[in-house]
Amino acid sequence: MKTTDTINLLLMAGVLAGMIVINGCKQQAAPDGPGTSKPNPEVGVVIMATEQVTLTMELSGRISPQMVAEVRPQVGGIIQKRLFTEGSEVKAGEALYQIDPATYQAALASAKATLAKAEANGFTLRQKTERYKQLVAISAVSRQEYDDATAGLKQAEADIEAGKAAVETARINLAYTRITAPIAGKIGRSTVTPGALVIANQATALATIQQLDPIYVDVTQSSADLLRLKRNLASGELKGNDPGQATVKLLLEDGSPYPLEGTLKFSEVTVDQGTGSVTLRALFPNPNQLLLPGMFVRGLVQEGVREQVMLVPQRGVSRDPAGNAIALVASENDVVERRMLKTERTVGDAWLVTEGLKAGERVIVEGLQRVRPGATVKVVPFETKAVAPGSQPAAKQP
Incomplete structure (x- = not known):
């Protein structure tokens, strides 16, 4: 009997221990049960608004002097x-x-002597002609002799003019x-x-002289882009700039901006058959001669003004496997919604969006990796989003 009692006691002790372990596990798992809820993930959003945007084209080009002269x-x-x-x-x-001017000085002296000789001969013939004019009136000399004297005077006068021209030519050559x-x-x-x-x-050439201030910047634009620009201007999508007032900015070869703005002067009237591009010429001040002829630059040329468009930060736009632009939007109920966008081009660090969003909607630009469509989120403005202790604020796209 004692042995049986001992076994029963051991069995009861084992059951009690198992129950204690199970209860402990349940108590540990209780916080994750259906009775409790996780905090909604926090996301940074940007509120969409329509605005007027000045569009620019980034075109490659080279520097050329305003004036250049080869000395010969x-x-x-x-x-x-x-x-x-x-x-x-x-x-x-x-x-x-x-x-060395020696030979040209001698040529000038010779031309002057020839002119002096012609002038002396002309003086003699002029006097002779005057006398014959009086004598022919009283028939003291024949009319033929008078005519010969007159012709000789005209020839002498022509020699004098030729002598003067020779002297001037010799003087010019000496000056050269x-x-x-x-x-x-x-x-x-x-x-x-x-x-x-x-x-x-x-x-x-012996040397080359170039005027560097102001200086020209010649950039090239494809004829296809030029046609698109003209269509947009004709349809009213873009408001054109006055060509005389359109400004141009430069990015130098190392990517740094040139501190002074230039003015667009003209567009070439023909298309280069080899490249299919049109040349645009801008004039830039160059007081410190930082811009040198032949330097490669990128020009930011004003294309026009676009009315009532929305700019979405690039960090808030992704692509699906088909390459379509998508964005996640926080609805009025803070529920994540997926939107398909139509993007036209980049403007700085943002996409110009023409379809898919409305003014006032909140586009998620931070915390995208923590949410999915249909999830409920905690919305915080991106610019003023709080930074948790020990963490760094998210770096904005340049």
């Missing part, structure tokens, strides 16, 4: 001196090179031995040194 000799000879410093600013008319700057600007390197032989109108 107009007479031949030996370079005696170089009278400028490479890379310096020169003024229009400033002397750049001196060609001093090569001057045709325009004001910055002069580049010299291709010749003193002692070099140059010839008139040679193919190789």
